[in-house]
Amino acid sequence: MPGDLMPIRDDFPILQREVNGRSLIYFDNAATTQKPKVVIDAMTDYYQSMNANVHRAVHTLAGESTEAYESCRSNLREWFSAEKVIFTSGTTEAINLAAHAWGKHNLNRGDVILLTEMEHHSDIVPWQMLSREIGVELRYVPVAEDHTLDMELLKASMEDVKLVCFVHTSNVLGARNPVEEIVGISKKHGAKVLIDAAQAVPHDRIDFASMNIDFLACSAHKMCGPTGIGCLLVSPETFLEMEPFMGGGDMIETVTLEGSTYQKNEHKFEAGTPKIAEAVGWDAAINWLSKIDLQSEHERLLEMARYTANRLRSIPGMTVFGQHADGDSAVVSFIHDKVHPEDMARLLDARGIALRTGHHCAQPLMEKLGVSGTLRASFYLYNTQEEVETMLSTIENIVERFS
Amino acid sequence: MSDTSSLQELIEEFSEIDDAMERLELLMDFADEVDELTLDEWSDENLVRGCQSQAHIVVENRDGLVYTRAAADAKIVQGLMGVLSVVMNGKSPSFVLSLTPQFAIDMGILNSLTPSRSNGFRTMFDMIQSEVKEKF
Numbered sequence: 001m002p003g004d005l006m007p008i009r010d011d012f013p014i015l016q017r018e019v020n021g022r023s024l025i026y027f028d029n030a031a032t033t034q035k036p037k038v039v040i041d042a043m044t045d046y047y048q049s050m051n052a053n054v055h056r057a058v059h060t061l062a063g064e065s066t067e068a069y070e071s072c073r074s075n076l077r078e079w080f081s082a083e084k085v086i087f088t089s090g091t092t093e094a095i096n097l098a099a100h101a102w103g104k105h106n107l108n109r110g111d112v113i114l115l116t117e118m119e120h121h122s123d124i125v126p127w128q129m130l131s132r133e134i135g136v137e138l139r140y141v142p143v144a145e146d147h148t149l150d151m152e153l154l155k156a157s158m159e160d161v162k163l164v165c166f167v168h169t170s171n172v173l174g175a176r177n178p179v180e181e182i183v184g185i186s187k188k189h190g191a192k193v194l195i196d197a198a199q200a201v202p203h204d205r206i207d208f209a210s211m212n213i214d215f216l217a218c219s220a221h222k223m224c225g226p227t228g229i230g231c232l233l234v235s236p237e238t239f240l241e242m243e244p245f246m247g248g249g250d251m252i253e254t255v256t257l258e259g260s261t262y263q264k265n266e267h268k269f270e271a272g273t274p275k276i277a278e279a280v281g282w283d284a285a286i287n288w289l290s291k292i293d294l295q296s297e298h299e300r301l302l303e304m305a306r307y308t309a310n311r312l313r314s315i316p317g318m319t320v321f322g323q324h325a326d327g328d329s330a331v332v333s334f335i336h337d338k339v340h341p342e343d344m345a346r347l348l349d350a351r352g353i354a355l356r357t358g359h360h361c362a363q364p365l366m367e368k369l370g371v372s373g374t375l376r377a378s379f380y381l382y383n384t385q386e387e388v389e390t391m392l393s394t395i396e397n398i399v400e401r402f403s
Numbered sequence: 404m405s406d407t408s409s410l411q412e413l414i415e416e417f418s419e420i421d422d423a424m425e426r427l428e429l430l431m432d433f434a435d436e437v438d439e440l441t442l443d444e445w446s447d448e449n450l451v452r453g454c455q456s457q458a459h460i461v462v463e464n465r466d467g468l469v470y471t472r473a474a475a476d477a478k479i480v481q482g483l484m485g486v487l488s489v490v491m492n493g494k495s496p497s498f499v500l501s502l503t504p505q506f507a508i509d510m511g512i513l514n515s516l517t518p519s520r521s522n523g524f525r526t527m528f529d530m531i532q533s534e535v536k537e538k539f
Contacts, residue, residue: 340478340480341455342455342456343477343478343479402431
């Protein structure tokens, strides 16, 4: 794809590679996005010029690496309008952290955690584990026929609910949930709110402070940052209710053989040597993203998703999920009645086109949709209409040849 | 012809095809090589766990030789089963246990052999070897 048609593509070295003799078309962005060269360079430069452990030594490298690591936190505070940013390994660890550090100490037997059928396994399993441990009840808001959350049932399910956990934007359907309405209902009933924003942060500018929620979990790698790092945003009041769940270096204030005291800031929840190079990479990714008009890109990508969904619907035997309403992410999940998703994904890969196939770590939602898996094309900043056309004509060709 | 030379021929047959989609098309043709399990024989016991498609496989000991019967809803997965059938059926347990899954890479039909939730071939391969160890 000529770079001069879309200069942003030149920032992503991986887009130059070929797969099976064809130019790579990468449509698995909901799983992870590609990394701009500035992110790769920042991480390489960190290891080449300032690698040292953070928060400990007084030498020059230690000072520089500490500044670089904490610069990411400052950047994230500003980017998300959040006061408390706890680094984790990603969204999954962030939700587990909330379950252990807050849930375990603030919820009791008989309390209810409200989840939805739309959740990723990462926002189901930690709560199931907590439920087994302390006896809290889990309740699920169903997905309605139109693949949106059943808001009437949500409203009717609030009794004894102390925590509401829901996905901002579904990784399978691309559906953006009515976040503000759910938060309003939850707060009216005095429940805390945790939002899984893994799929939201690449597309939406999250303003945590104005959302009136308690926790938000996300990952760097879905927004052009490196894998292995994410964060849990916590409201200042809820932060005070959390107890550390991992002990060790970096999170302590003093340690004696009799006992220890802990840091008061986010470090309290970041035991052990943190992900320093990853934070440096994420910092660079945020700086890179800040130059992009995310709103107009979001509209462009959503239009691509709508076009893809419509073209796919015109292929006999094809079912397309999701509504692609305003605010939804640019994700198209589909299934053909004759060509198995795994066959389709491997055949597309033979033409250099990367799509995700399977249950997308959302088996309860798959059950609701009545399928064992789907194919999923998810678009991001560097994807073009030409790539979409290539994918669609390849799919049409595959269906004709193999069904 | 030795067991190893028939495997070698298979590797050559696949690796000579330059076009990846044509290679997969040939792999799909191998779906017919499978001694197919009927739908009512599909069970939790013979389910290939961790496979993205519905895949089932059983290993039988027929007079001391290995035979597999299998089925999958994805044609490429059943094609992989077909390749395994051609390579393993009627062979000695020692030959089957001497195989490594590397041949699927050499044939150009897979890009990863790491056991994972997306790698049904590796799961099937390991399942067959473990059943051979049990049943022979």
